[in-house]
Structure formats: structure tokens, C-alpha cells
Amino acid sequence: MFVELNNLLNTTPDRAEQGKLTLLCDAKTDGSFLVHHFLSFYLKANCKVCFVALIQSFSHYSIVGQKLGVSLTMARERGQLVFLEGLKSAVDVVFQAQKEPQPLQFLREANAGNLKPLFEFVREALKPVDSGEARWTYPVLLVDDLSVLLSLGMGAVAVLDFIHYCRATVCWELKGNMVVLVHDSGDAEDEENDILLNGLSHQSHLILRAEGLATGFCRDVHGQLRILWRRPSQSTAQRDQSFTYQYKIQDKSVSFFAKGMSPAVL
Amino acid sequence: MAAVATCDSVAGSTGSAVATASKRNVTSFQKRGPRASGTNDSGPRLVSIAGTRPSVRNGQLLVSTGLPALDQLLGGGLAVGTVLLIEEDKYNIYSPLLFKYFLAEGIVNGHTLLVASAKEDPANILQELPAPLLDDKCKKEFDEDVYNHKTPESNIKMKIAWRYQLLPKMEQIGPVSSSRFGHYYDASKRMPQELIEASNWHGFFLPEKISSTLKVEPCSLTPGYTKLLQFIQNIIYEEGFDGSNPQKKQRNILRIGIQNLGSPLWGDDICCAENGGNSHSLTKFLYVLRGLLRTSLSACIITMPTHLIQNKAIIARVTNLSDIVVGLESFIGSERETNPLYKDYHGLIHIRQIPRLNNLICDESDVKDLAFKLKRKLFTIECITKLRSYGLRSQKYFLSRHLQRKFSIKKNPYFKEPHTLKKIY
Numbered sequence: 001m002f003v004e005l006n007n008l009l010n011t012t013p014d015r016a017e018q019g020k021l022t023l024l025c026d027a028k029t030d031g032s033f034l035v036h037h038f039l040s041f042y043l044k045a046n047c048k049v050c051f052v053a054l055i056q057s058f059s060h061y062s063i064v065g066q067k068l069g070v071s072l073t074m075a076r077e078r079g080q081l082v083f084l085e086g087l088k089s090a091v092d093v094v095f096q097a098q099k100e101p102q103p104l105q106f107l108r109e110a111n112a113g114n115l116k117p118l119f120e121f122v123r124e125a126l127k128p129v130d131s132g133e134a135r136w137t138y139p140v141l142l143v144d145d146l147s148v149l150l151s152l153g154m155g156a157v158a159v160l161d162f163i164h165y166c167r168a169t170v171c172w173e174l175k176g177n178m179v180v181l182v183h184d185s186g187d188a189e190d191e192e193n194d195i196l197l198n199g200l201s202h203q204s205h206l207i208l209r210a211e212g213l214a215t216g217f218c219r220d221v222h223g224q225l226r227i228l229w230r231r232p233s234q235s236t237a238q239r240d241q242s243f244t245y246q247y248k249i250q251d252k253s254v255s256f257f258a259k260g261m262s263p264a265v266l
Numbered sequence: 267m268a269a270v271a272t273c274d275s276v277a278g279s280t281g282s283a284v285a286t287a288s289k290r291n292v293t294s295f296q297k298r299g300p301r302a303s304g305t306n307d308s309g310p311r312l313v314s315i316a317g318t319r320p321s322v323r324n325g326q327l328l329v330s331t332g333l334p335a336l337d338q339l340l341g342g343g344l345a346v347g348t349v350l351l352i353e354e355d356k357y358n359i360y361s362p363l364l365f366k367y368f369l370a371e372g373i374v375n376g377h378t379l380l381v382a383s384a385k386e387d388p389a390n391i392l393q394e395l396p397a398p399l400l401d402d403k404c405k406k407e408f409d410e411d412v413y414n415h416k417t418p419e420s421n422i423k424m425k426i427a428w429r430y431q432l433l434p435k436m437e438q439i440g441p442v443s444s445s446r447f448g449h450y451y452d453a454s455k456r457m458p459q460e461l462i463e464a465s466n467w468h469g470f471f472l473p474e475k476i477s478s479t480l481k482v483e484p485c486s487l488t489p490g491y492t493k494l495l496q497f498i499q500n501i502i503y504e505e506g507f508d509g510s511n512p513q514k515k516q517r518n519i520l521r522i523g524i525q526n527l528g529s530p531l532w533g534d535d536i537c538c539a540e541n542g543g544n545s546h547s548l549t550k551f552l553y554v555l556r557g558l559l560r561t562s563l564s565a566c567i568i569t570m571p572t573h574l575i576q577n578k579a580i581i582a583r584v585t586n587l588s589d590i591v592v593g594l595e596s597f598i599g600s601e602r603e604t605n606p607l608y609k610d611y612h613g614l615i616h617i618r619q620i621p622r623l624n625n626l627i628c629d630e631s632d633v634k635d636l637a638f639k640l641k642r643k644l645f646t647i648e649c650i651t652k653l654r655s656y657g658l659r660s661q662k663y664f665l666s667r668h669l670q671r672k673f674s675i676k677k678n679p680y681f682k683e684p685h686t687l688k689k690i691y
């Protein structure tokens with residue numbers, strides 16, 4: 001986890017809020033550093049994490065996790081981390097007929113189905129084990145990333161249904177957290193993606209939006225991060241808070257600074 | 267060069283969870299394996315595969331794209347297990363060149379090739395590969411090697427490269443001597459026939475395969491894509507590139523080349539209609555292909571006519587599902603052909619995306635205006651500086667003429683007094 005980002009978000013692994021949905025969004029840049037941050041954050045907070053990794057392999061997250069101070073293999077062995085490797089699962093589903101329903105079963109179907117098997121997988125992974133002592137603080141669901149489900153033939157409504165079911169189970173019933181990543185296609189006019197992004201923006205408590213700089217590529221400032229706190233359930237007499245910072249990603253950390261205050265410029 | 271992770275203790279245990287777990291907990295002082303280290307392979311894998319080298323940044327295994335200039339722009343090369351997507355130029359003149367350079371590099375390094383096309387027979391594509399430019403020392407060893415490959419049983423004593431006689435014959439797959447990473451090719455000559463015949467390649471020509479009765483798993487992809495995926499998966503499994511086949515211990519790279527993916531010849535209609543019935547076929551194909559590549563020792567190049575795709579959202583999705591995306595824009599037929607700024611070049615090359623693999627950052631090059639030109643022999647990529655001010659140029663012209671006048675005063679008796687700089691400026 002990035003300590004500077006924790007300071008900006010005003011959280012630490014010990015006293016994070018529960019029952020929240022965080023939306024990560026990236027436009028014209030790569031927002032995957034936020035996923036690595038939250039993964040290591042919740043593993044350090046001793047939560048039970050279910051990670052639906054659809055876009056990269058396990059070793060990718062594991063190697064970056066080691067740089068950030070968590071070991072994903074150890075977490076997986078002790079049962080703290082349940083990792084669904086989407087790429088491997090997709091290859092198994094497409095090339096061999098499986099007997100029991102797989103989480104990515106929809107890849108075999110011709111018309112757009114629903115994500116019920118995936119939801120069953122998540123529910124199974126995060127259900128509290130009745131072993132007496134409470135080993136983990138609260139469950140967390142991480143999804144990287146939801147736009148891939150649209151590319152695989154799911155409709156935006158099916159994905160929103162899936163998130164709704166997950167929210168009801170993870171955030172409300174189990175008092176856990178959810179973090180999802182969605183790409184913002186910008187001017188590519190991806191209607192399904194826009195529906196998904198807008199729908200999720202209205203449901204989430206915290207939106208982190210990583211954008212590329214409007215002026216183009218810069219070696220010292222990799223992008224801009226917008227943080228928006230929302231209160232979706234309460235009637236908002238107060239305004240939602242929003243902050244903007246610029247960031248530069250380094251080998252093991254990310255440094256944040258106010259707009260225009262990059263160390264390279266000063 | 268052959269620095270290897272010191273996992274000797276786990277060399278004996280194949281496929282045990284403990285082995286893979288302890289292999290993961292490598293300290294930062296050991297070189298990391300390729301991303302396919304999740305498979306059950308015994309012993310230390312890596313860098314002794316011909317034609318590969320570890321990345322400087324994180325030790326990942328890289329292969330050359332066939333163009334050393336492009337390798338440099340991509341941060342050293344193409345990572346094993348990833349896809350290089352080339353967005354074709356408008357008339358498809360230069361993208362086949364990059365495709366052929368990739369395949370030619372595979373032949374020179376002795377990698378296995380898999381060529382898939384819906385338009386041309388892969389055998390014809392291989393006949394048109396450019397010839398490698400070798401210096402004389404390499405050439406002599408090439409000839410020796412090829413000679414030995416042709417007559418494996420004879421015990422003809424080698425006079426010059428006699429050390430090769432001591433190597434066991436099994437190990438020699440292809441030219442052993444060309445251990446350089448990235449070669450130059452002569453686009454005006456063809457690859458020698460012996461090299462092509464000595465290489466191990468598989469071809470997928472869609473019109474032939476679509477009528478055959480391969481068992482097709484039900485899937486919602488277009489039949490062409492389904493057949494291609496099965497073919498690729500077959501080769502990967504049969505030849506052991508993913509380490510799962512217990513009989514085959516493969517230590518070579520599979521180079522996959524797919525030409526014109528997404529064009530109507532593959533049965534896909536994304537280039538014809540905006541909201542066709544198969545709008546998810548291509549993205550599903552790319553996703554499953556990514557899954558196959560990530561767990562095997564292979565690298566893939568795909569050329570795609572993105573300028574023909576009607577629905578722009580699909581291009582964005584395809585970009586997200588590929589690792590490296592390079593776009594070619596040729597000047598033929600555009601207004602830039604007559605622009606004096608571009609008169610030395612044939613087109614622009616855009617590096618649209620570079621992946622961040624096993625890392626938070628990537629090796630993005632600072633240079634963003636790149637142009638390419640195809641000279642008679644070589645394909646070069648250069649940076650064009652757009653900061654030419656014509657005023658400065660004319661000042662220089664004045665200056666040189668002025669100096670000519672000043673110092674050639676003996677030759678030209680017409681100028682009686684030298685004009686100094688102060689007077690003119």
C-alpha cells in the first residue's frame with residue numbers, strides 16, 4: 001500500500017471503514033497501481049480477500065505485492081486470499097467441458113447469460129467459516145477489472161446485477177468492503193461501458209479516478225488522481241468532497257503532490 | 267548470459283505445491299523466471315533459450331521483434347507470454363513487413379513458428395521472409411550448421427568449427443551460432459531456403475481448416491476463431507510449451523503470427539457493420555488467447571485492420587486486451603505525402619500502449635514523434651524533430667554565403683571590402 005495515498009484518504013489498515021464500495025476508474029492511463037494498493041492494504045488489515053483477477057495472471061500481482069510488502073502466496077496458503085485467475089479459468093472452460101459449474105461458465109454460452117456462477121463463487125469464498133475464533137476482520141471483494149466482462153459478451157445490466165448482488169452480500173450482510181475497477185473509455189463512445197460506469201458511480205462511497213494529463217505525456221507527472229467521497233444513501237444536504245492530486249509512480253511507491261507542485265517543476 | 271535462478275533444491279520435485287511456493291519466495295537478488303513459472307517444470311528454467319534475454323528492469327524474459335529499433339522503443343523487446351498488436355496502415359503495405367521480420371527473427375533463432383492467415387498460405391508467407399544480414403563469421407558457422415543438419419548421420423570432420431562436433435546432435439535446433447539478440451534483415455533478398463526448411467513451423471490457413479472436421483467445442487466465437495484457438499492450444503500442448511505435457515520438455519519459444527485478424531476473411535463482421543451479431547467474438551478470442559499465452563513460453567504478433575473497424579468502442583476494448591499496441595500510419599495517399607517535413611519518411615509509427623508487467627511502471631520512451639522509412643534494404647525508425655524554424659535556416663544560409671564572401675575575397679575581386687557580421691545583422 002502506498003502510505004501517501006493512505007494519508008490522502010485518511011485511512012490506515014487498522015481503522016478502515018466497513019460496508020463501503022470503492023470505485024476505481026481510469027481514463028487514458030493505467031489505473032492498476034490503485035488495485036495493487038488496495039490489495040496490499042486489505043491484506044495488511046488482516047481481512048479475508050476474494051480477488052477476481054480477470055486481466056492479469058497471479059504471478060504479476062504476486063511480484064508487485066512483494067514490492068509492496070505482502071506475500072500473495074503465503075496469504076493464499078493460509079486461506080486469507082481466495083484468488084480467481086480469470087485467464088486460466090477461461091482457458092479451462094473453453095477447451096474442456098467441466099462437470100460442475102465454473103465461475104466463468106458464460107464463455108461457453110452463445111447468448112449473453114448472467115453472472116450467477118461468478119456470484120456463487122464469491123459468496124462461497126467469503127462466507128464466514130464457523131470455526132469459533134474470528135481469524136479475519138471482515139471480508140473484501142476486489143475485482144480487476146469489470147470492463148473485461150463487457151468485452152466477453154456480458155451486457156452492462158448483467159454486470160450491474162452482479163455488483164448489486166455482491167454489494168448486498170458483502171457490504172450489507174457481511175459488513176465487508178468492495179473495490180472494483182472500470183475503465184473509462186472517454187471519447188471511444190462505448191455505451192455499455194458508460195452505463196456501467198455511471199451506474200456504479202451512483203452506488204459507490206468513494207471514487208478514485210486516475211486520469212492522464214490533459215496536456216499529454218510527461219516524464220515527471222504520470223497523471224492526475226481525483227478523489228470523490230459520496231454518501232449515496234443519505235440525502236445530500238452537504239456536498240460531496242472532491243480533491244485532485246497529481247502523482248508520479250516510482251518503483252515501489254507512488255508520490256502525490258498538489259497540481260503544479262511536482263518536484264521536477266519547483 | 268545464462269544467469270539462472272538458483273532453485274537447485276527444487277530441481278527434483280516436479281509439480282508439488284511446495285516447490286512452486288518456494289520458487290515464488292525469491293529474494294530480490296535472484297533473477298526472476300518468465301511469467302510461465304507457474305507451470306510444473308522441474309529445475310531452473312530460463313535464460314538459456316536461444317534468442318531471449320532477461321529484461322533489465324525485472325528479469326522478465328524478452329524476445330526480439332525482429333527490428334532492433336522497435337525493441338529499444340518497447341523497453342528491450344517483447345515479453346514472453348504477451349501479445350504485440352500492430353494496427354495496420356491504410357493500404358496494408360508496411361504491416362506485413364513487421365509481421366515478416368518477427369517470423370524471420372524466429373527462424374534465425376531457431377524458435378518454433380505458428381503462422382495463421384486467412385488470406386495467404388503460410389508456406390507462401392514463409393517464402394517471402396527477408397534474409398538476415400550476417401557478418402562473415404556468423405555466415406561461415408551458418409553454412410557449417412546447415413550442412414550438418416542436412417547430413418546428420420555422416421561423420422564428416424569439421425575443420426573450422428570443430429567444437430560443434432563435440433556437442434550432442436539433439437541439442438542443435440537451428441542456428442546455434444546466432445546468439446545475438448535482434449538481427450538486421452535485408453528486405454530486398456529472400457531468406458535462404460535451407461533455413462526455412464530447417465525450421466519447425468506450423469501453418470494455419472483458414473480456407474483449408476474451416477472445411478475439416480476438427481471436433482469443435484461449443485463456444486460463441488465465429489468458427490474461424492474457434493478453430494484457430496484450438497489449433498494454437500493443440501500445438502502448445504503437443505509440443506510442450508506450457509510444461510504440462512510430461513513427455514515433452516520444451517525449452518524453446520513458440521512465435522505465433524496472426525495476420526489480418528478481424529478482417530471479413532476470418533468470418534468476422536466488425537469491419538462491415540457497426541453493430542453486427544459477432545461483436546464480441548474478437549474480444550473473446552483475444553481474451554482466451556491471452557490466457558493461453560500467459561501460461562506458455564510463447565509470444566504473439568497480430569496485425570489488425572483497426573482503421574476498418576466501424577465501432578470505435580471495439581478498438582478501445584481490443585487495446586485493453588492486448589499488451590503492446592503499435593500503430594502504423596503511412597503517408598501514401600494522404601496530404602502528408604507532400605509535406606516537406608515528412609519528405610524523407612514513409613509513415614509515422616505510434617507506440618500506443620506498453621504493458622506494465624510485474625511492475626508498477628513501464629519503460630516508456632520519451633520520444634513520441636517517430637517515423638519510419640523503408641530504404642531499399644532496411645526498415646528504420648527515427649525520431650523526427652518538428653522544431654525546424656525556417657527563419658533560422660535562412661539565417662544560416664546568409665551566414666555561410668557571407669563567410670564564403672569574406673574568405674574568398676581573393677577569388678572574387680568584385681567585393682572590395684569584407685562585409686562583417688555587424689553590418690548585416
